[in-house]
Amino acid sequence: MSFDFPLLSLIIWLPIVFGIVVFATGNDRNSQLARWISLVGSVLGLLVAIPLYTNFDATTGTMQFIENHVWFERFNVNYHLGVDGISMPLILLNCFITPLVIVAGWEVIKERVSQYMGAFLIMSGIVNGVFASLDAILFYVFWEASLIPMFLIIGIWGGPNRVYAAIKFFLYTLLGSLLMLIAFIYLYLTSGGSFSIEDYHKLPIPLTPQILIFVAFLLAFAVKVPMWPVHTWLPDAHVEAPTGGSVVLAAILLKLGGYGFLRFSLPITPDASHYLATMMIVLSLIAVVYIGLIALMQVDMKKLIAYSSVAHMGFVTLGFFLLNAYGIEGAMVQMISHGFISGAMFLCVGVLYDRLHSRQIADYGGVVNKMPIFAAFFMLFAMANAGLPGTSGFVGEFMVIMSAMKVNFWYAFLAATTLIFGAAYTLWMYKRVIFGTIASPAVEGLKDISKREFVLLAILAISVLWIGVYPYPLTEVMHTTVDQLLAHVSNSKL
Amino acid sequence: MNFIPPDFTPASSEIFMLVMVCVIMLADLTAGDSRRYVAYLLTQTTLLGCALLTFISFSTEITHTFNGMYVDDAMADILKLMVYGTVSAVLVYSHTYISDRGMLKGEFFSLILFATLGMMVMISASHFLTLYIGLELLSLSLYALVALRRESLVATEAAMKFFVLGALASGFLLYGMSMVYGATGTLHVSQLAQIIQSEASSKEVLVVGLVFIVAGISFKLSAAPFHMWAPDVYQGAPTAITLFIGSAPKLAAFGFVMRLLVEGMGEMSADWQGMLIILAVMSMAVGNIAAIAQTNIKRMLAYSTISHMGFLLLGFISADSNGYSSALFYVIAYVLMTLGTFAMVMLLCRSGFEAENINDFKGLSKRNSWYAFIALLLMLSLAGIPPMIGFYAKLSVLQAVVNAGYVWLAVVAVLFSLIGAFYYLRIIKLMYFDEPETVEPIIPNSDVKILLSANGFAVLAFGIFPQALMGLSLYAIQSSM
Numbered sequence: 001m002s003f004d005f006p007l008l009s010l011i012i013w014l015p016i017v018f019g020i021v022v023f024a025t026g027n028d029r030n031s032q033l034a035r036w037i038s039l040v041g042s043v044l045g046l047l048v049a050i051p052l053y054t055n056f057d058a059t060t061g062t063m064q065f066i067e068n069h070v071w072f073e074r075f076n077v078n079y080h081l082g083v084d085g086i087s088m089p090l091i092l093l094n095c096f097i098t099p100l101v102i103v104a105g106w107e108v109i110k111e112r113v114s115q116y117m118g119a120f121l122i123m124s125g126i127v128n129g130v131f132a133s134l135d136a137i138l139f140y141v142f143w144e145a146s147l148i149p150m151f152l153i154i155g156i157w158g159g160p161n162r163v164y165a166a167i168k169f170f171l172y173t174l175l176g177s178l179l180m181l182i183a184f185i186y187l188y189l190t191s192g193g194s195f196s197i198e199d200y201h202k203l204p205i206p207l208t209p210q211i212l213i214f215v216a217f218l219l220a221f222a223v224k225v226p227m228w229p230v231h232t233w234l235p236d237a238h239v240e241a242p243t244g245g246s247v248v249l250a251a252i253l254l255k256l257g258g259y260g261f262l263r264f265s266l267p268i269t270p271d272a273s274h275y276l277a278t279m280m281i282v283l284s285l286i287a288v289v290y291i292g293l294i295a296l297m298q299v300d301m302k303k304l305i306a307y308s309s310v311a312h313m314g315f316v317t318l319g320f321f322l323l324n325a326y327g328i329e330g331a332m333v334q335m336i337s338h339g340f341i342s343g344a345m346f347l348c349v350g351v352l353y354d355r356l357h358s359r360q361i362a363d364y365g366g367v368v369n370k371m372p373i374f375a376a377f378f379m380l381f382a383m384a385n386a387g388l389p390g391t392s393g394f395v396g397e398f399m400v401i402m403s404a405m406k407v408n409f410w411y412a413f414l415a416a417t418t419l420i421f422g423a424a425y426t427l428w429m430y431k432r433v434i435f436g437t438i439a440s441p442a443v444e445g446l447k448d449i450s451k452r453e454f455v456l457l458a459i460l461a462i463s464v465l466w467i468g469v470y471p472y473p474l475t476e477v478m479h480t481t482v483d484q485l486l487a488h489v490s491n492s493k494l
Numbered sequence: 495m496n497f498i499p500p501d502f503t504p505a506s507s508e509i510f511m512l513v514m515v516c517v518i519m520l521a522d523l524t525a526g527d528s529r530r531y532v533a534y535l536l537t538q539t540t541l542l543g544c545a546l547l548t549f550i551s552f553s554t555e556i557t558h559t560f561n562g563m564y565v566d567d568a569m570a571d572i573l574k575l576m577v578y579g580t581v582s583a584v585l586v587y588s589h590t591y592i593s594d595r596g597m598l599k600g601e602f603f604s605l606i607l608f609a610t611l612g613m614m615v616m617i618s619a620s621h622f623l624t625l626y627i628g629l630e631l632l633s634l635s636l637y638a639l640v641a642l643r644r645e646s647l648v649a650t651e652a653a654m655k656f657f658v659l660g661a662l663a664s665g666f667l668l669y670g671m672s673m674v675y676g677a678t679g680t681l682h683v684s685q686l687a688q689i690i691q692s693e694a695s696s697k698e699v700l701v702v703g704l705v706f707i708v709a710g711i712s713f714k715l716s717a718a719p720f721h722m723w724a725p726d727v728y729q730g731a732p733t734a735i736t737l738f739i740g741s742a743p744k745l746a747a748f749g750f751v752m753r754l755l756v757e758g759m760g761e762m763s764a765d766w767q768g769m770l771i772i773l774a775v776m777s778m779a780v781g782n783i784a785a786i787a788q789t790n791i792k793r794m795l796a797y798s799t800i801s802h803m804g805f806l807l808l809g810f811i812s813a814d815s816n817g818y819s820s821a822l823f824y825v826i827a828y829v830l831m832t833l834g835t836f837a838m839v840m841l842l843c844r845s846g847f848e849a850e851n852i853n854d855f856k857g858l859s860k861r862n863s864w865y866a867f868i869a870l871l872l873m874l875s876l877a878g879i880p881p882m883i884g885f886y887a888k889l890s891v892l893q894a895v896v897n898a899g900y901v902w903l904a905v906v907a908v909l910f911s912l913i914g915a916f917y918y919l920r921i922i923k924l925m926y927f928d929e930p931e932t933v934e935p936i937i938p939n940s941d942v943k944i945l946l947s948a949n950g951f952a953v954l955a956f957g958i959f960p961q962a963l964m965g966l967s968l969y970a971i972q973s974s975m
Contacts, residue, residue, distance in 0.1 A: 072961035
């Protein structure tokens, strides 16, 4: 399909330009202006992304909306953009979450509003860049640049332990990505001077270098996903980040890691992927089971959701390395659905935190008496988090468990325990926070959600139910691409 | 016998510089203390004039003059233009600082210009003696500049240390050169290369000489384990002088290494590669690890310099034009970042107050969000985070290292730069996450304001469009080899 308009560039740069404009509004005297410009920018960012879906050709697995310009000749690096069925839904998810985050911070953020809003807009553009890049260096630049706004968001607007969390977040992610950079340089030299990701897909590589490249990629992506045992930055970062930061981290940034596996690890090093698949599956299952148990023990709501994110992302990596169509598609659905659910869960905790300034489960109890509408929304998202049929959480998990069953009964058995653990930790938390007698005078004084909060949660609730009941529009766009990816991965590159 | 005068045109900018230094000295004598700006303006004019002369005489050909002792090629011209620009920026940045502290004497300008002349000679030398003369002219001027504040104890101590260790290093260098002369019978860089190629010389003596030369070079570059002087001198010298020492001389040192090791002893690259690997790894280790423990910002930047020099040396290891041009790009990026960083430190100084502690950066974003943003760009660039220029510098060097087959070395390098990221992040943390200790506003002169903003912006802009500088580096190296 010919599509000459540089749509992807617009999707990347529009939020960044708006972010710079928001920065330029300066100090807190103009904070209302900054809020409105950010909202306009983020909504425009979502609107310009819609043609990406409507003009998308779901019958082909090749890249679409391609833009290719020379960026710098010295190393043959190109400004090369394009999307396929894997990256397109993720870009839409990102564009969808950004306005929600802006609205979520509308009244809560009172200090340095323009910087907060601007950072989120720039972040949104950068993340779109990561998903749309088809050049390894361009990808890497966006990938690392996404650390900068998040680092500042956690460090400036975060909780009491924010400095520790911000630096840990930054260094952990940097460690992984630096080795990926060396892998890129190696591929650049073996491919005879190309940084094009599509060239790497075709490049034959012997097994030993493939394994080393796989490990370098694994470090970068495993930290981002995060997989056990490199997940420890996530609870810290989540807990200390402001609500908007947690939402973006869980809904968007974790997906970068998952996307990396699909775009780099599987197609560039297919033999190593097969060779190490068992290891990856075991690591994923540890994340699902063990982290699920850890989540059960949390007394801090945000930490609990953070651990539940790790467990759910374990499902994603599990789905990838089962290496069949159901597994990968299920994992993709799980990624999108986790974006909605975890974002919603963090928003719910944010609603409570804004009122009581506590994340401790023990400080709550009987909230339903004071906030019935909120309790209903929270119920829906808690159920979705536990994987209730009819919500988006069920679709992905079910697909992955089915595909695990094809490979090995015990994989499926262990993966399925999440349906128990997930229900246990989510619903137990829900029970302690929402039901019971009113725990304290502070809870007594709670007011139900405002219109702004209602709209936010309602939009997310609709999305969760929509994917839960009718996932076809989502699976349709990725189907051909996933098939092609699998066909590619099953061919040895030795 | 007829005397044929040498061709002066390749050295025209040096001659102009020398004449102008004398003019400035005399003019300053007559102008006196009240009209010191005369010397300042004349100095800037001199740099501009030199730049014009260099620019006009720019050619892709390699011209030798003074019986082959002097060379003018594209690399020399490009490096010299960079040096003029850097020195000029140094003067703009340091003007207020110097005059606030009573150091705005005529000597300041003439010493700076003599040092610059020394750098120019180093860059264009093609004979061991000219190389040495250039180096000593630079070094002696620097010693004097460090001691410019006579009454300051730390500055005098730093100058003393600098001088003694510098003299020792020059001794090493001379000893190495004499060995090389003994083995080959020539001091001409180009003849040396031919003789080494023809294998007419004793390899053992040459290698011993090479060891001494490399030791001398690493002292001048402040590469570990010859780095001991750098933290003390950086800390002890007035910040304006630290800025000078840390910036332009690194460009000259790059030229120096190119002339000595690459053009002169390129045939022995197998021998010096191993030495440079050790120096590079040690520098990255010492620099990055020791910097974490520093609370003095200048000391921290000194260790950061050491680690960057380690990275720079990595570029030479591949021993091909790809690697050298990466190293050149690295040194340009480094100078750009250093200029901005020290200018930031000086910005925080007021008359009677020296910004020395990293805590002086506390809460900068609340005191002045624009400069905090500039400092943010600089720190991220030093840490090698894209899209800043520091990332592309690291990328091109790493690419050269992997290309030469040292994947493990690239892994070591990135692990150390990960450690390095920590202390740059700490500065960002102080600026953005902490509350300010003082609410005093920051009021720079308008020229500093413009230049510093441009400098910080260049770090970002050359990162988004790196082709210009990368292409220039490659061109400079390829047309000179």
